[in-house]
Amino acid sequence: MSYLQDRYINPLTDFGFKRIFGTEANKALAIAFLNTLLPPHHQIQDLTYKNTENLGNTPLDRKAIFDIYCQATNGQRFIVEIQKAKQNFFKDRSIYYASFPIQDQAQKGEWNYQLAAIYTVGILDFIFAEHQQEPDLIHIVKLKDQHCRVLYEKLQFIYIELPKFTKTLEELETPLDQWLFVLRHLAEMSDRPQLLQQDPIFNQLFEVAELANLSRPEQDSYENSLKYYRDLNNVIDTARQEGREEGREEGREEGREAGRQEGQQALILRLLTRKLGTIPEPLQTQIFDLNAEDIATLSEAIFDLETISDLEIWLKSRP
Numbered sequence: 001m002s003y004l005q006d007r008y009i010n011p012l013t014d015f016g017f018k019r020i021f022g023t024e025a026n027k028a029l030a031i032a033f034l035n036t037l038l039p040p041h042h043q044i045q046d047l048t049y050k051n052t053e054n055l056g057n058t059p060l061d062r063k064a065i066f067d068i069y070c071q072a073t074n075g076q077r078f079i080v081e082i083q084k085a086k087q088n089f090f091k092d093r094s095i096y097y098a099s100f101p102i103q104d105q106a107q108k109g110e111w112n113y114q115l116a117a118i119y120t121v122g123i124l125d126f127i128f129a130e131h132q133q134e135p136d137l138i139h140i141v142k143l144k145d146q147h148c149r150v151l152y153e154k155l156q157f158i159y160i161e162l163p164k165f166t167k168t169l170e171e172l173e174t175p176l177d178q179w180l181f182v183l184r185h186l187a188e189m190s191d192r193p194q195l196l197q198q199d200p201i202f203n204q205l206f207e208v209a210e211l212a213n214l215s216r217p218e219q220d221s222y223e224n225s226l227k228y229y230r231d232l233n234n235v236i237d238t239a240r241q242e243g244r245e246e247g248r249e250e251g252r253e254e255g256r257e258a259g260r261q262e263g264q265q266a267l268i269l270r271l272l273t274r275k276l277g278t279i280p281e282p283l284q285t286q287i288f289d290l291n292a293e294d295i296a297t298l299s300e301a302i303f304d305l306e307t308i309s310d311l312e313i314w315l316k317s318r319p
Contacts, residue, residue, distance in 0.1 A: 075116030
């Protein structure tokens with residue numbers, strides 16, 4: 001289906017997520033959403049957006065790029081990210097990213113090391129492997145000691161496994177339910193649900209998300225973002241399906257296997273080209289030499305590749 005037939009943008013695309021939650025003009029939406037996740041003593045009254053690209057202390061430090069990085073008036077810092085696919089070291093990356101707003105609070109001269117609270121919110125378009133059989137869709141992680149007592153209250157990680165949210169419109173009970181419903185179903189809506197129209201914040205969201213309200217350049221940016229999102233889902237879904245088929249049919253015909261694999265390699269190359277620019281021919285050749293398992297791994301690693309050099313390093317690091 002063409003995006004032109006849709007009424008609202010997909011909030012799980014990079015463009016859609018940042019348009020709804022990541023601009024000064026729409027910060028009331030980010031505040032309302034975050035407040036549904038935060039305890040009463042950390043509710044946000046106002047916030048400002050900070051640079052989403054943080055550089056380390058030296059040129060050798062690795063760059064960290066967040067979807068949204070903002071600060072409340074009381075000093076609290078928030079990192080909010082959409083994660084579209086499983087990633088081998090996603091939790092490691094969350095910890096790494098959280099270190100930047102910690103260091104960002106350092107003060108020159110005399111300083112007593114008092115820190116404001118830091119929250120990392122991950123909106124996941126997948127389910128952690130270890131949580132597949134668990135009903136909980138929100139996981140709140142704090143630093144605790146061996147007796148499960150909270151050692152440090154000011155650093156929290158909140159992970160939302162969005163595929164587990166299956167409530168219908170009639171089953172929504174809380175503001176958080178409403179937000180999760182919108183995140184999952186906004187792109188499918190042809191009209192504003194009556195229940196959500198009762199809250200002015202959702203009326204603002206629908207106005208912001210309506211495709212008809214995008215400028216021509218914004219429509220082009222959204223179309224590219226949506227294509228990237230759909231291609232990535234296609235790669236992931238196909239790799240997953242092929243993995244299941246391989247388990248059942250080890251002896252399937254090699255020609256059919258090669259044809260499907262080549263299609264996935266072409267999709268991966270398209271995704272990499274959109275993100276990194278033109279891929280040099282020697283690297284294209286290496287990509288077309290990847291097997292199905294490597295393609296699946298690359299589809300998960302693609303979020304961390306920021307330059308052609310990163311891709312070269314990844315290809316060299318394969319066993």
